[in-house]
Amino acid sequence: MPQSPEAPLPLAHIRVLELGGGVAAAYAGKLFADFGAEVVKLEPPGGDPLRREPPLVETGRGTESALFAWLNTSKRSIIGDARAAAAILPGCDVLIDARPPAAREAAPLGQAMPGLVVADLSWFGESGPCRDFAATDVVCRAMAGVFTCTGPEAGPPSMLGGIAGEVVGGIAAFNALAAALLGGAGRRLELSIHEANIALAEYQVTQSVTNPEVERRHGVNRFAPTSPLGVYRCREGWLGVTIVTPAQFRSFCDMIGSPELGHDPRFVVGFDRLRHADALEAIFAPRLLERSAEEWFAEALARRLPLAIVPDMAMLLRNPVHRARDAFGTVRLGQARFEGPTLPQRLTRTPPLAGGTAPFAGEHAAPPPRSPRLGTAARPGTLPLAGLRVVDLSMGWAGPLCTRQLADLGAEVIKVEAIQYPDWWRGVDPRPAFFAERRYEQDMRFAVLNRNKLGITLDLASAEGAALLRRLVRQADAVVENYAREVLPKLGLDYPVLALERPDLVMVSMPAFGAEGPWRDARAYGSTLEHASGLPSVAGEPDWPPTTNHIAHGDPIGGLNAAAALAALLHRQRTGEGQHIDLAQVECMFPLAAPWILAQSIAGSPGPRWGNRHPAQVPHGCFPCAGEGWVAVAVVDDAAWVRLCAVIGREDLAADPALATAAGRRGREAELAAAIAAWTQGREAGAAMLGLQAAGIAAGALPWPSALKRDPHLAARGFWQVTERPHLGPHEQPSAPFREAGRGPYPVRRAAPTLGQDNAAVLGGLLGLSPAELARLAEAGVIGTEAIPVAERRARAPAA
Numbered sequence: 001m002p003q004s005p006e007a008p009l010p011l012a013h014i015r016v017l018e019l020g021g022g023v024a025a026a027y028a029g030k031l032f033a034d035f036g037a038e039v040v041k042l043e044p045p046g047g048d049p050l051r052r053e054p055p056l057v058e059t060g061r062g063t064e065s066a067l068f069a070w071l072n073t074s075k076r077s078i079i080g081d082a083r084a085a086a087a088i089l090p091g092c093d094v095l096i097d098a099r100p101p102a103a104r105e106a107a108p109l110g111q112a113m114p115g116l117v118v119a120d121l122s123w124f125g126e127s128g129p130c131r132d133f134a135a136t137d138v139v140c141r142a143m144a145g146v147f148t149c150t151g152p153e154a155g156p157p158s159m160l161g162g163i164a165g166e167v168v169g170g171i172a173a174f175n176a177l178a179a180a181l182l183g184g185a186g187r188r189l190e191l192s193i194h195e196a197n198i199a200l201a202e203y204q205v206t207q208s209v210t211n212p213e214v215e216r217r218h219g220v221n222r223f224a225p226t227s228p229l230g231v232y233r234c235r236e237g238w239l240g241v242t243i244v245t246p247a248q249f250r251s252f253c254d255m256i257g258s259p260e261l262g263h264d265p266r267f268v269v270g271f272d273r274l275r276h277a278d279a280l281e282a283i284f285a286p287r288l289l290e291r292s293a294e295e296w297f298a299e300a301l302a303r304r305l306p307l308a309i310v311p312d313m314a315m316l317l318r319n320p321v322h323r324a325r326d327a328f329g330t331v332r333l334g335q336a337r338f339e340g341p342t343l344p345q346r347l348t349r350t351p352p353l354a355g356g357t358a359p360f361a362g363e364h365a366a367p368p369p370r371s372p373r374l375g376t377a378a379r380p381g382t383l384p385l386a387g388l389r390v391v392d393l394s395m396g397w398a399g400p401l402c403t404r405q406l407a408d409l410g411a412e413v414i415k416v417e418a419i420q421y422p423d424w425w426r427g428v429d430p431r432p433a434f435f436a437e438r439r440y441e442q443d444m445r446f447a448v449l450n451r452n453k454l455g456i457t458l459d460l461a462s463a464e465g466a467a468l469l470r471r472l473v474r475q476a477d478a479v480v481e482n483y484a485r486e487v488l489p490k491l492g493l494d495y496p497v498l499a500l501e502r503p504d505l506v507m508v509s510m511p512a513f514g515a516e517g518p519w520r521d522a523r524a525y526g527s528t529l530e531h532a533s534g535l536p537s538v539a540g541e542p543d544w545p546p547t548t549n550h551i552a553h554g555d556p557i558g559g560l561n562a563a564a565a566l567a568a569l570l571h572r573q574r575t576g577e578g579q580h581i582d583l584a585q586v587e588c589m590f591p592l593a594a595p596w597i598l599a600q601s602i603a604g605s606p607g608p609r610w611g612n613r614h615p616a617q618v619p620h621g622c623f624p625c626a627g628e629g630w631v632a633v634a635v636v637d638d639a640a641w642v643r644l645c646a647v648i649g650r651e652d653l654a655a656d657p658a659l660a661t662a663a664g665r666r667g668r669e670a671e672l673a674a675a676i677a678a679w680t681q682g683r684e685a686g687a688a689m690l691g692l693q694a695a696g697i698a699a700g701a702l703p704w705p706s707a708l709k710r711d712p713h714l715a716a717r718g719f720w721q722v723t724e725r726p727h728l729g730p731h732e733q734p735s736a737p738f739r740e741a742g743r744g745p746y747p748v749r750r751a752a753p754t755l756g757q758d759n760a761a762v763l764g765g766l767l768g769l770s771p772a773e774l775a776r777l778a779e780a781g782v783i784g785t786e787a788i789p790v791a792e793r794r795a796r797a798p799a800a
Helices: 023-034 066-071 082-091 101-106 137-143 164-183 193-207 246-255 270-275 277-288 293-303 313-318 320-324 398-408 432-436 444-449 463-474 487-491 495-501 526-533 554-563 566-575 590-603 638-647 662-666 669-680 685-693 705-710 712-716 759-766 771-779 790-796
Strands: 015-019 038-043 056-058 063-065 075-079 094-097 117-122 187-192 229-233 238-242 307-309 328-333 336-341 389-393 412-417 453-457 478-481 506-509 579-582 620-624 630-634 698-701 720-725 729-734 738-740
Touching: 015 023, 015 082, 023 038, 023 066, 023 075, 023 094, 023 117, 023 164, 038 082, 056 066, 056 336, 063 066, 066 328, 066 336, 066 590, 075 082, 094 164, 101 117, 117 164, 137 164, 137 193, 137 630, 137 698, 164 187, 164 193, 164 554, 164 566, 164 590, 164 738, 187 193, 193 444, 193 554, 193 705, 193 729, 229 277, 238 293, 238 526, 246 293, 270 277, 293 307, 307 526, 313 320, 313 590, 328 590, 336 590, 389 398, 389 463, 398 412, 398 444, 398 453, 398 478, 398 554, 412 463, 444 729, 453 759, 463 495, 463 759, 495 506, 506 566, 526 554, 526 590, 566 579, 620 669, 630 669, 630 685, 638 685, 662 669, 669 685, 685 698, 705 712, 759 771
Parallel strands: 015 038, 015 094, 038 075, 094 117, 117 187, 389 412, 389 478, 412 453, 478 506, 506 579
Antiparallel strands: 056 063, 187 738, 229 238, 238 307, 328 336, 620 630, 630 698, 720 729
């Protein structure tokens, strides 16, 4: 649980200077501050522009932004410029510099401090043709391919508003900075918010070659490659449904009283169910109206089906499961009191602060001088987490994305699978040919998520396999796992057992709803987590049902957040204390919903559903282009409105005094959208984007995810790295969103391991097993390099 201010905090020895505006820098700073670091926020005269962002709250000294307050609890605020920053920096360990790249070039900071850890944080990085593009959170995510597969078949793509893209960028920045601090030497890192958000489009990028249907819009609350995946009305409330496997579909059909559907051969495969979605929904949607969402969810828990009640923001805030975990804390700014999400990283020994007080602009004096923690710069070519060993017991998307970040940063990550049960992202096809042709070595999803890792096999259900894992943990620094809650305790491999082997072990567990409470055994996919987060209730057009925004939103968001458990390793570095992190993945989604959670707490309502419009930026939307393309456009202020009118040749609109303000434009937004669309429809999306960007207007073409491989900006930055792998051949890997400043991306040092590829190196070299012992283990099926077909597993299983 988050702790009181009196308890010790893991990063209390670190001082951070946060410079520049934007949510991403503020959220990176929030992670430091809520874990106890002294964060000094340097604001310009008049205060950070975020102080004027909705929702607003009365503080006793006028109205200010509740969003700003939530992002900046427990920080100091000082008014100043780059010269003030230069005066404060000598006592700092970390600089989060979110000034535009050109401003950093004009007034560089930190070059004379080799031990300083710096993150240069920007929308598109420090190089490439988009470096100086105008952007907003929505425009940046649009350009990262996040929205293109969501929404009506004919379009426009549905674009979730809010701060989700910058939260992702802030988490990535924190992870890179924490890794650099753990490495013990100064580094200047560059972080692209755009590249950080490409993690959310990786599924479609990797699957589009073999399953092109994943890269098209199938309608609201529909996504390939499975069905049903969406939100459905019940007698009371809404139910989020995600059905993937044939067994789940049979159980779902039994639950709704239509068992014959579950045995119909037309509906065994998810793709086939998607092709028959209209007919299937005509059958089961009326059945769901017979009971409340709460009743259906209770039965789903019993059946272990990945369903969720889809709350509105009021329901979310009063949910007793989240309340018991202190998922929301009180934020204070002057006289204002309201609630916002707490950090989801539940470090059991040193948890983060729950809420806190945000500063008024310039409330504090400069901090007292102190000596920085670090003194030397990292050697070129070294990686910050070199020497760290992580045992990876995770599968699928979320856990492997967590450990991929650690591996990209230099950690030795040892991925543990079993020949009986390989990572399900290798594929789950039960047919004999799948095994005979080793198709489980040919899935791009697995290859992308497990690069830079070693791979071994251990049958953890066997006594010898479990014993070998315990021996391996003795020589590890951390363990990451995303098994169902009951699995590791049943195997005798949960944290209390493993901590006996390595008392200073840091272990991350990633249950959907936390390790305790009535929902602890709930099954969930990434879409289930989004459904339970309340985000669908504020997404989409006002007349749509609650709208799913992503095929598996919770998976990449959970994986990015899990790596932020580096805070526990920093605590261990200072104190020698290990600990367990209980990361409820649903809580990782709450910061994405923060603007609406805050509004609900303040005003009793999250406000209207805006669809592709925006509460402050008018006009705002996704507009059709020639060749079936789309471009996102955000008019961020009145000056941008005038420039937009000039670009589209509608000076008459700019001259209309009734349209001079956002409030005036709001009443005629449909008319203005039509005027913009008339212009964009005559141009390809890329040309429309460039024409608008030339006038300083935030605009971005929406690529299909696979088209990101041909993106000129990403190509100029060397983002896609070609890697060779057995059974797969050459393939393109997306780079990490962080890199050393002035250099190329961190390298993909090795391809994802084939099954059991490193058994000899790890079990023989590290644990000292002889070739004869390895051969005996392989003969017994404890280890191996080839997956066992389902029928053979059953034949080998011992009698009950």
